[in-house]
Amino acid sequence: MTDPAALAVARIVFGGGFTVAVAWALGRWFLRWTGADERLARGERLIFAFGLGAAWLSQLVFLLSAAQLAYAPVFLVAGTALLIAGARGRASPPAPLPDGSGLPRPLALLLLLVTAAYGYLYLAHTLAPEIGPDAASYHLGLVSRYLREHGFSRLTTNLYAALSQGVEMLFLFAFAFGRHSAAKVIHFAFLAATAGAMVCFGRRFGLGAAAPLAAVLFAVSPVVGADAASAYNDVALAFYAFLTFYLLLMWEQTRARALRPAIGVAAGFCYAIKYTGFLAVPFALGFLIWKSRPSPIRDWLPTAARVTLVAALFVLPWMAKSTIIFGNPVAPFFNRLFPNPHVHVSWESFYGWRMRHYAGMGERSWTEYLEVPLQLTARGDKLAGFLGPVFLLAPLGLAALRQPVGRRLWAAALIFALPWLANHGTRFLIPSLAFVSLAMAMALWRAPRRIALALSLAVVVGHAASSWPSVVDRWNRRPYLWRLAAAPWKAALRLEPEAAYLRPRLPESYVAQMIEAIVPPGAKVFAPSGNVAEAYTSRDVLVSFQSATGEVLMDHLLVPVEYGADPVWNIRYEWSPRELTGVRLVQMGSDSFQRWSIHELVLFSGTERLEPQPDWLLRARPNPWGAGLAVDGNLATRWRSWQPLYPGMRYQVDLPRPVRLTALELHTSADHPQARLELEGRDPSGRWLGLDSRERRSPLYPSRQEMKRLATRALKWQGIDYLVTDIRPRGGPNLIAPDIDKDPLAWGLRELWFEGPIRLYYIE
């Protein structure tokens, strides 16, 4: 191992190890402070301390980032202090737990063997450079940016920055020392913690051999492995969902008040990890209240209130951040309820639809969903990963319903599977999978012991063998299958250069490296189809589908090439001269798809065309923030409603003083024929009156050549200097790429670099 390679690995191990250690120390202190540690056994203390401490460490990193103090030295000093403070003092004797003698020796040996084999596989992938697509684009892209900028910035052009990022805060702490792979170590630690927690749970609640079996079923699942060995957050969410459940059942068993803060931390942090984790809070409260029956309200309200308040500590900061930056506490969702300039309502509708129709599944007929069980368990090419064929046996786990713990496990499994209805990606079932695995294993061990042992051995061998990368190669050769390849130890130990490992596995990283080399610092790059691994560049990359800004930039570029988007109509309204202080167009048509738009709006006083003045005010409903695009003098830009047509949409120009107006011209496209416009004017007394106008419609013949120039000029005006395109014909954002590729100069672009289908242009 060369010195630089050894140093790189040492940094990764230190970054990951230091973060885990600080989290543990913080959690140890918290458990002792709340008195919960007296209730815990040795293994539970270790796992709970790591989990609860990681949640608090995440909060600390959040505060440091909000205070623009996200520096490696700050993390080092704070972490060392916490480590010393948390590790000091003698712990009380651990609570006893039944031993694990229920595990038959052959099964124990097999589980150890499988754990060692998969540990070898997962550890190599964890230490190797990050190739997970979401991790390399936004999970670590944002982390890298926060470290560069020493905290949060008003980043409104990446809607992933609006999401809660509790685990990303831990990634940030580790990334500061060991970069990408150190962050991955943190997520992998959550897999180990989840498996450990399942084993401890089994011992505490008397599940015998079922718990270690379930832990292996869960951990060996191909989608869990791929997720855990990347800087994603689904396995972390699975851990905290399970920890919440674990603590709730302990509280049910002991009624210990000392457990209440820990329940609040675990449930609240589920939201901090991922919005879909919000279910943990109502689940916890519902459970507490349900198990408190028939006590009067004064008995259970304090418990519920305390749990809620502690949970709120982990929920409200993220809501506040989102409100301050995006104007929406739950951005990028619920934009109708919280209208804001940064995310369009149409994006939300489209995103929701797309997440329910991975690879077009269910678009044509609901019967396509009949494939879902096989997709989730064995095929995985359409739903981005598979759980493993063994989970086709999940319905057998219903036999666990005969036991109280089994009923609770299934209730949790169903609750934490609910988000899958909104996003059909297989990984959205990971939080539920831990519960399902336990229920399956419990059901299996309801059989007579010898039969249960034989079945367990068969299930473990079958699951572990069928999930091993080289075996998967033999039975599932579908393309676009998200799963781990063979253990990349050379890359993990940096004996293979990072760039050489990344390039064939994550071409977007190479694009990012080229951008880093060519584009000067501070410049902005527009990459419509998002083919840049942002975690590997420090340049500011905007993607068409990641913000309202990106969608608007994309619209500028599509206007010259997309059928129906170009301004082909000049609609002129003329009326008898009137003194007016404002005019507005009210749209009265309805349509489920068409969106209203105005490329240019021009007012006339006789023959004089009125130039927009700085003291005019433009109002629009919806999307008032884009109103300026209709008076910017650029035919390639347009104000759009970014919502389907509904009666009452309006576009309004307020004039500061009465002006004698005689006509209004609209330059608009033909893509919203269902729009019905009514014209109103405001007289000097402030009353809005219908204008008795004559409408004259004449065709515009905008020069395509000029429109292309205007489109890229619009990008330039908005601070975009570089454009990345992908000429693979996939439609959508790539629609412009072939046209640009044929004649970049026509667009005012200069090609700087190309590789395969990717082009990088400078906007002249």
Add this chain to the structure above:
Amino acid sequence: MRAVPSAALSIGLILTAGCQTDVAVPPPEPPPTLFQAKEPGLLLRMTQADAERYLVSGVYGLEAESWRWTAKRAVVRLPMGPVAGLKLVMKFAVPEPVVARNGPVRLSVQVNDHPVEELRYSRDGHYDFEKPVPAERLKAYADNFVSIEIDKPLPKDVAGRELGFILVYVGLQPLTWKP
């Protein structure tokens, strides 16, 4: 338990803070210059509020609310629409201390690295300059760069500034344009 209403209030405030129901925006700045039906041309006044975004290098801060000192070489960026029939226009001053110290000075004017004129001044004073620029030397719908260089600037002042001449406005305007 008193914390519960406070928490509810906090949540309420956060939830309502995001609601923006009546938003009005002014027309975009910089003022529109790109629409094909508009008069071509762009005049960059040193006094205009957004002047900084067009200054590339060698132009200092606004003084007396009307002009700016330049360094030895001043470069400005003029984003243009159509470029046919334009002339380079400039109002500037050769300050007395420059001539008093250095004698006659020479100003070289370039557009997009093409020489436009060499101006010689042996006396201080305010000057107007204009000269037609062939369209082929300009870039339509793109940034055009104008540079003006004085051969003998003043030595650096106490603030470390090298002072060349005084700029009031510069632009590319239609041939019919008058100051």
